[in-house]
Amino acid sequence: MSDHVDFGDGTFFGQVVGKAEYRQQAPAPTALDALPPRAAGFTGRDEELGRLRTALAPSGLGSGAEQAVLVTAVSGLGGIGKTALAVQAAYAAREAGWFPGGVLFVDLHGYDDVPVSADQALQSLLRALGVEPEHIPTTADERAGLYRSVLAEREAMLILADNASSPDQVRPLLPGGGPHRVLVTSRDRLPQLGARLVPLGQLTPGAAYGLLDRALRIADPDDGRVVAEAEAAARLAELCGHLPLALQIAVALLAEDPGRSVAELADELASSYDRLTALDDGDRSVRAAFDLSYRRLPADQARLLRLLALAPGPEVSEEAATVLVGAEAPPTTGLKALARAHLLERGSGRGCWQMHDLVRAFGVGELSRDVEAGEAARERLLIHYYLCADAADDRLQWLPGNAEPDRFATRAEALAWLDREHLALVAAAQWGREKRYAHAAVSLALALWQYLQWRRNFDDLIAVSRAAQEAAHSMGDVEGEAMAWNNLGMGLRESGRPEEAIGAHIRDRDLSRELADPLGEALAWNNLGAAFESAGRLSEATDAYHHSREMHIAIGDCGGEAMAWNNLGNVWQNEGRMDEAIAAYNRSCELLISIGDRQREASAWNNLGNVLGKSGRASEAMEAYGKALSILEGFEDWYGVGHALGNMAIAHIRGRRSGDARSCYLQAADAYTRADASHEAAQARAAAESLTAPEEPTGTPVPGGRPGRTGVFGRRGPRPPGVPDSGGR
Template sequence: MSDVVDFRGGDFRGPVIGKAEYRQQAPAPTALDALPPPAAGFTGRDEELGRLRAALDPSGAGGEQAVLVTAVSGLGGIGKTALAVRAAYAAREEGWFPGGVLFLDLHGYDDAPVTADQALQSLLRALGVEPEHIPVTADERAGLYRSVLADREPVLILADNASSPDQVRPLLPGGGRRHRVLVTSRDRLAALGARLVQLDQLTPGAAYELLDRALRIADPEDDRVVEEPEAAARLAELCGYLPLALQIAVALLAEDPGKAVAELADELGTSYDRLAALDDGDRSVRAAFDLSYRRLPAGQARLLSLLALAPGPEASEEVAAVLVGAEEPPVADLKALARAHLVERGNSRGCWRMHDLVRAFGVSVSAGDAEARQRLLAHYYRWADAADDRLRWFPGEPEPERFRTRADALAWLDRERASLVAAVQWGREERYRHRAVRLALCLCEYLRWRRYFDDMIAVNSAAQQVARVSGDREGEAMASNNLGIALRETGHPRKALVAHFRDRDLCQELGDRNGEALAWNNLGSALAEAGRVEEAIDAFLRARDLHREVGNRTGEAQAWNNLGNALVEADRVEEAMDAFIRSCDLHQALGDRYSASSAWNNLGIALSELGQTDSATEAYGKALAIRKEFEDWYGVAQTLENLGIEHEETHRPAEARAHYLQAADAYAGANAPAEAARVRARAAALTAPATPTDTPAPAAPPARTTDSGRPSPPPPDAPDSAAR
């Protein structure tokens, strides 16, 4: 504006006063570099950061194929904003957005989220539009917003904390593809048509690194994490590898320089309410989860709280239905919770899992629904009992109803194993005692078959204690028997003896002759394992005679087989051969070919001891054929190993090595890695060059593998060490 007022040409007939208004012509302020500072200790997101950079890179996908919108989604506190901000800084440093970077927090999960017209008003002001020029309606604001962007060099819009596609759509630039939008949300915004990047918890290594980096930002000399690596790893695990929880833990350590990492980990690990402990006064994991929880419809909120009660790391859809008391699985609600990142799909089809801290939150908001847990425990017992019936089914008996095949039963048990084992621990509460003990007893045949002996010890230890407290002597006897078997299988024969003696005594008190016979049989196996062979022989003879008395011919056949093993140990091999032949004959008369395979395997050992190589090989061959037929891979491995020993002792190293390697593969497939390593070492020893010495030391003959205590495949034998 000119500073001269020109009155020429005017017709003035009196005094004249000139008045002028001066205005400074300057653009409205802009906010095109408004990124918040990067998060302290940011680490562990290289892959996700690479995906965001690729989506934002203008040279990565030109023309119409360019990625306009990228949406980062994940659980509250998972580090979405930190990742998006880091990506925005990286893009700015690359010079990809010379028009600037706009940042807007949409507060999508607050009580009053930012509306579309509020968001557009903020963006227009950030772009330099004067307030009086901003239209009133949202549609008009959106039109002006797109027009302003059309005249600018490429701009990146970072819309943080969106709760729905509707919050974001008005913010999308129009026309060309030069601009980019980066969105963060707790929900998977699939309807937005965006490039979707899902964020999961950090790896243990990245979580450990975050703790160390963030703590050193507060004090470069603070080396507590490095000095206590095991405690730091435990602390990271207790934080669920969730960045928010880890940052809170760092703040708690930083405000108390004298606190050891182990001390904080102990506080979290023993806290009745871990979420309450993960609060530094400014940030709270519970508050972060509560923002998502409050937005859920009532049905989804109830489902979340009940899923948190489910034992085990995953819950199947049928379990979800049982928990909510519905006939059909609540699949729609599960998918909605997954979109909100409060649950995620599990490793098995139809299964779902929760982050550890979300589970803790769900428990805290649930009413502790005892009825739901009762329903679930009843469901687990009903189906586990049916699966056990199928595993123990014998031809000629009525067909079990719930599972059509053994494979179906095993598949269900495999899927639910962790939850079933965890559910047994509910028996520590009085209301669940009886059913939890029965559930434990239903699992033993399966756990032996799969060789999950640690689980077998866990469930039977719990069942034994619960049954003892509740005065359930029958349940205690059966749990003691099964516990003894698992302890013997894991190399604890003395502890196994204690369990089997307890089983025997309880059966005698109860007058359970059949149970007592099984107890003597299993006690004999533990005595033999402990090196008390003569006592083992006496125990097997007692078992044999008791089985005869009660008419249990299958039990008698087992006792003969185990007696034969003990007689071999006592160097009474010819007597052992007679015992094995009697066992074979009894099992074959019963039509139980599989159980006969155990006796054939052990007969092969006796024949080999007597130098009858051809007959031994023939016996092993019969055992091997049957075991392969029934897919008993542990038994297959035992027999292959014995054949390898036979070939090695008859100076056929190539054949021996081949059988050892086959045995190793079978052991590995049967969840027996220690046995697999042992036979691989035997195979390797056969190929190693001999070391010349003045006086060669005689090689100790390898021990053959007897078979006692195998679980029963289809059709089931009552195994030599019988679970009850």
């Protein structure tokens, strides 16, 4: 550099002042390795990391290579760990040598009050690439052009655009071509970018547990609280919804208090009125993370989110969503928009949606500002569930000759609706503990007994019946309470708790007497007899069935009389009184045929087959089983089909036809599997395997056969006040 200034041939008049500007010729600074640090305790994303590595890997290695993926978008709920995953993938790609040109990072703050614009992001990236500020163009188009030109001159680079909220924030950041890749994270799916989409869900329970342990040991390598309290740690992870942000906050709360046990923190979260408030470590907050997404929602979508949070089951159908918002048509557009924002996810079936537990808690919290709107929505849904469940029960119990139910055209249609809404119905039926919903919830619980018994969901039957009994008692509804005791007794008996069932049916009987309800008392005697029989108290069972039979005859109820005869036949068969049992079953069949009650007729035929087989009348027994099997298959009663086939197998064994017996056992196992009766299915398969030789049974024949379902009667109450008739009664 010269140490003088040459003014050349200039002519000067007066004083001359020379001003020199010295410019250092070093290149402008760059930021080509700007990745944030890896997240502490990162774990459990092997599958997603694999997908990102596949998308980011260099392409064109052979003639058969797939076209390169220019953009990869990681999307998911706030706090789900999108940035942590993207940063982890970027480090792995850099270490693999795939991006020798460097890695650029820009946080677009897409969900803040003032997001970073694409123009601002371009300016930041150009400076990171070493472009001097005065050389950065003033217009957005010119900046984008310069950005692409600079990238074109460089080796492969990875651009990580974090926290984007719209495609417009990202499009100007895309390179014009070449080996470069763009990795985007967003709470929205951003399919408009033509990107490889990598949606991110919550961690598995095992990965969540692993994150707690690894992150806590980073703070203190000797901190073994998670391992020492594995069960409490699993519960803590569940209370955190297996959400990485919530788990990291829990780790921070534990790390700042080394004397605090994992169980203590879990108990605090479980008992907290507002779990989201508790999940705050002073620097990070789950509520704040969700609030960023919530504030961007239009008013109608925000309302939809709040009301969906009230749905009683783990999933909500579009039908239920329509009722919650009080609309005429499903809010399909809003549901899809919430799904794109990862505030909602597709459920297990068509038209079903599910919400993360912590998002649900957030929605309920937001709705607390309008309590009346929330209560009205719950009431609408509860009445809707009752009307539909009542109509489905009408179809399940419909007999030829009666008026056709209106709501469901077929039995299969009714069962399909009940299966889809099952968990929500069971949860809603327990709302009766709140006074406002008591009447409708009791009616819903009583309408579910047939379905829950049919599907053998006895734990649910016990839960809804107990809730109904408590709610009816609190209202002074003696009739509803009696019916609930009855249904509770049925669930207890089927669950192997006969002594408790006896107490429930005695309570039902006494309340029915108090009401002067002879039909209710007759049913109570019948079901009390079934409980006595299950407890092995056969003499008391006989007396109870006699009471039931005489009362049903007195009031002219042929169906009730038929079931009493059927149940008496069971007791007499167990006592070895075969002729009396055969006569009782025949009488039961006659009565049930006369009224067209095919389901209970199948039970009577099955039981008649058992006693005929024990009496050495094999051909008559097989004929009876065949009639039972035909009816049961028609009703798709797979548990009953399994019973009938098992009994046929025993009859074949008595006749030394082990090949036929083995076939029946295997068919019975398939039927039990369809009925979700895994224990019975395993027993049937084991019995089939014991019959190894075609005509030489090696197993000991089972004495007698399995009885068909004992005739018991569930009961359902009248419609709650103000609820219209659903038709078909």
